Amino acid sequence: MTTALPSSYPIERIRADFPILGRTVHNGVPLVYLDSAATSQKPRAVVERMSQFYYEEYATVRRGVYSLSQHSTALYEGVRRQAAVFLGAGQPEEIVYVRGVTEGMNLLATAWGRKFLKAGDEVILTRMEHHSNIVPWQMACDVTGATLRMAEMLPSGELDMDNFAAMLNPRTKLISVVHVSNGLGTINPIADITRLAHEVGALVVVDGAQSAPHLPIDVRAMDADFFVCSGHKMLGPTGIGLLYGKLHLLREMDPYQGGGEMIVRVTFGGTTYEEPPYRFEAGTPAFAEVVGLGAAMTYMDEIGRENIEAWDQHILRYCTERMQEIPGMKFYGTAANKSGIVAFRMGDIHPSDIGTILDREGICIRVGQHCLQPVMDYYQVPATARASFGPYTNTNDIDRFIDGLRTVQDLMG
């Protein structure tokens, strides 16, 4: 791994790009934002680019004969090319704009799953999947008669690769797996998973919601058949995400939603569909958000994604070390290969109490089940607390967080 030293990471300059980090809550307490896995904050570059687009460049895409619309369309398609490079895709046609990972998974489970799955086929998910990567596949399996299977994990929160490999067989048609777990931080070995899956002829869908914000992504190097990520978790706006699919697979798939600009010809006798990616982009898309996402990817590339990854590791190490100072600290997810997410409990204290008290100290964390009920069942806990980081998180945030945990301890003791 070639990474810059964290000391050369321009953290102060980066923080200055995020105005919200300078605000206070509860009458003057400075904000500490540790919920980036839920959604990231936005740099000026993204908000200002969208404002400029709305004020000066806004017109519909792929429908207008006038130059303003052609300019808007050029921006829209420019971001598609940028996204293809950002994710390591072979060509822009392999990038479909979606609302986010949830819509991406529903699109795949419908447009691929309901067309190609049949009774007797098997779909494998892992225990650490987010509900949005479970429910759409359950629905597709219900309709088609295919069987849904769950690959088990280890107490460390790592995927049990022996269990996974043993589940693969000629009936396995698809594996849908999270790249970085939103509740454990585990980075799954996607390249190993795709190699094993492809040996039995199965396809692999990768949920990149938590990996795209933290790691350099190369869908071809990991040989993913599909990869999905959400813009709002990677410094971009809400309501826009990316679905990568190998072009020959996208071509075989049925449309997901019907509407305008996804068709070649419509008669009441039948409709001829557009080629991918347009086949999957019915209706007027969230094109201002696409422009914003483009600015977010540019911003990340300017910092350098290897640098973001190295900084994330630095903050993760620092936070994990300091949290061990707190008595009764128990971590959920202790994989050797982890990203910037720390799930924990403190003795018998309910995570809701931890979150409520930290909030009074200006510290934002997530408490609850994180849409991961199978993981909560595995550890037999009703909920965990979770701190998660962004490229703007600094060691002062972590120090404040540790002080906050001491206050929790003091009040609940």
Next chain:
Amino acid sequence: MSLTERQNQIVTELNALTDWKERYRAIIARGRAMQPFPDDWRDDKHLVKGCQSRVWLHAELKDGHLLLHGDSDAEIVRGLVAIVLQVFQGATPDEAVSADVDFVDRLGLSENLSQTRANGLMAMIRQIRLYGTVFRALAATSSPKAQ
């Protein structure tokens, strides 16, 4: 003491604590001082919907007055449950339904708690008022028979 008087007393006591940590300590202490909640009642039937952490509530009518039991798996919420119970404990169904219950606002709880938590508190108050309504209706239908 009437419901309104109990409410005023709690507001006065807690609002005297200006430091938020002291207030939270006092809220937690009230939860810890509450009567233990019977395990038999810790089921879906007693679960109050709309709470982020789990809250259980049991209500019965004893000699024309509400007898309430409650609990939560989170301590701050259990303290808030204790406050709600203290306000409504021993009230008549009429009182519970018609009294002007404003201690959540007067304690500044709606600003200081997350919206989901404040909603949970309001859900619990609504639930108690609903019990009041039911008990009142039951009393109205059974009293002619008793006469």
